[in-house]
Amino acid sequence: MTSLHGIHTIDTGFVRPRFDAAYLVVENGHGAFIDCGTNHAVPRMLDALAAAGLEPAQVDWLILTHVHLDHAGGAGELAATLPQAKVVVHPRGARHMIDPTQLWAGASAVYGEAVMEQTYGRLRPIPAERVITAPEGHVVDLQGRALRCLDTPGHAMHHLSVYDEKANVCFTGDTFGLSYREFDTAKGPFIVPTSSPVQFDPSALHDSIRRLVALHPQAMYLTHYDQVRDVEKLADDLHAQIDVMTELALVAYRKPDRHDWLKHALTDLYAERAADHGWNGSRQALIDILGMDIELNAQGLEVWLDRQHQ
Incomplete structure (x- = not known):
């Protein structure tokens, strides 16, 4: 766990090391979590809290960038351990935290109940009185430290980002893409947009x-x-990549093997850009790191594509 400006990065342990982060912001002996990973991450979140010298009762807020399960699947379980915390979520996502039945059913239809249980754990509802909706410009007050919620659709319609005025940084969820440390070179970080299903909107x-x-x-x-x-x-x-990705999707539209063609084309795109960035790994090494994201990006582009042709 690292810390700067009272900001602690927490590896939630989802999928692999350094894949899925949550954050703890500490101000004047009080904390706010931003995102939380899955149910399986709850012990890590509490360990991070202890390492920062805080008790669960000193957490005032759990802010969710959006309700995709790698960001918010553990919100109910974590909130149950934080007696004073309110849960802050985009107005479009709040109902899924209060009653996660539909969220669970939708994901289970894709992955199956057994995989869902193993990967995420059963979703726990959050009492409605503990849920705060955060429309555009809503300010979360952490002991006088303003955490401003911004409506940032594109990856999802229910996505917010958080601007920390004191540190002058943004917590971006998936809006500002993916950047895995394995791709860092002398040129700095390498970044990829995320178009995962089902609400990708390139213009937004x-x-x-x-x-x-x-x-x-x-x-x-x-x-x-x-x-x-x-x-x-x-x-x-x-x-630049959002534009190329949507162009590739349009090319793929009438191909009989659309999904596989699109995955291959996205792999080519990211491999070429990674090489230009100075990363010297193999194509297989790139797939080992980005394979899940390539699959999800292809799916998301296809949902967007079908929406354009309705």
Whole structure:
């Protein structure tokens, strides 16, 4: 666990090391968690709290960037251990935290009940009186430290990002893409957009990225994974890739093997960009790191594509 400006990065342990992060922001002896991983991450979250010298009763807030299960699946279980904490979520996501039945059913239809239980654990409802909806501009007050919630759709319609005014950083969930530390080179971090199902909207994502960059933050804190700087360069990289990814999807539309073609094309795109970035790993090494994201990006692009042709 690392700390800067009272910001602690927590590896939730989901999938593999340094894949899925949550954050603990500490101010004047009180804490706010931002995202929380799955049920299996709850012991890690509590260990991080103890390492920061806080008790569960000193956590005032659990802020969720969005309700995808790698970010918020453990929210109910974690909240049950935090007697004073309120759970802050986008207005479009709040109902899924109060009653996760639909969220569970949708994911189970894709992955199956057994896989869901093993991967995420059963979702625990959060009492409605503990859930705070955060529309555009909502400010979470952490002992006088303003954590401003920004409506940042594109990856999902129910996505918010958090601007920490004191540290001048943004917690971006999946809006500012994925940047795994395995790809770091002398040129800095390597970044990839995430278009995972089912609400990818490239135009909205472009706008959300521009909004975050316009704040001139010193750093972005990504769920996948950790802090990145050189914000304007990375934003340019994201904009360029979003455009190429949507162009590839349009090319793939009428192909009989659309999904496999798109996965191969995305792998080519990321491999070429990683090589240009100075990363000298093999294509298989890239697939080992990005394979899940390539699959999800292909699925998300296809959902978007079908929506364009309805």
